Amino acid sequence: MVNRVRKGNRSLLKAKRLAEECGFKVGKVEFRAKYRKDKDLFGLFDQIWIRENTVKPLFVQVKTNKKPTSKELEKYLDFAKKYRQFCLYLVFFDRKKEPMIFFIYPKGIHKLSKNEFKSLVPMLEYDNTIAYFQNLIGNDVIIGA
Numbered sequence: 304m305v306n307r308v309r310k311g312n313r314s315l316l317k318a319k320r321l322a323e324e325c326g327f328k329v330g331k332v333e334f335r336a337k338y339r340k341d342k343d344l345f346g347l348f349d350q351i352w353i354r355e356n357t358v359k360p361l362f363v364q365v366k367t368n369k370k371p372t373s374k375e376l377e378k379y380l381d382f383a384k385k386y387r388q389f390c391l392y393l394v395f396f397d398r399k400k401e402p403m404i405f406f407i408y409p410k411g412i413h414k415l416s417k418n419e420f421k422s423l424v425p426m427l428e429y430d431n432t433i434a435y436f437q438n439l440i441g442n443d444v445i446i447g448a
Contacts, residue, residue: 314367314395315349317402321393321417325424327352327361347382348390357427363391370394370403379407389427 319329330351352361364379371392379390390407404415406423415423 310367311365314365314393317395318350318363318365318393321402322350322352322363325354325421327354327424347379352391354424354427359387359389359427361389361391361427363393366392366394368394368396371405376405376407376412379405380412383407384409 315331322329330353332348332351347364348362349365350363352363362382371394376392379392382388383390387409392405392407394403396403401417404417404420406413406415406420
């Protein structure tokens, strides 16, 4: 039987490695306590990624072997719209190298490959990131405005 906490920690470590590959510093905000109800930041996020010269931090949720439902992604989209923030929803699968990456920003949600995400990172340095992002990816929004 697999220990779920260990498995989750492995996914958090993979996410941290991805962040460091892209030049981010990672802050772990997930809390573990016996009687604590909310373990995540704002009840949504496991990590915060920051990078020099970027306009905003990335709020990151990490999951293992479980694709998000559209209802679940809507919660993250609502957060992004309300606070005008960028979010990442990462899903790591056992025996697969590539994670499933959802980039969530105030105008919508895009599913990205690892390489697409890496090419997006330098664009987070600009004030008008949303315009750059739409030019890069196009208007194939999964869920959005």
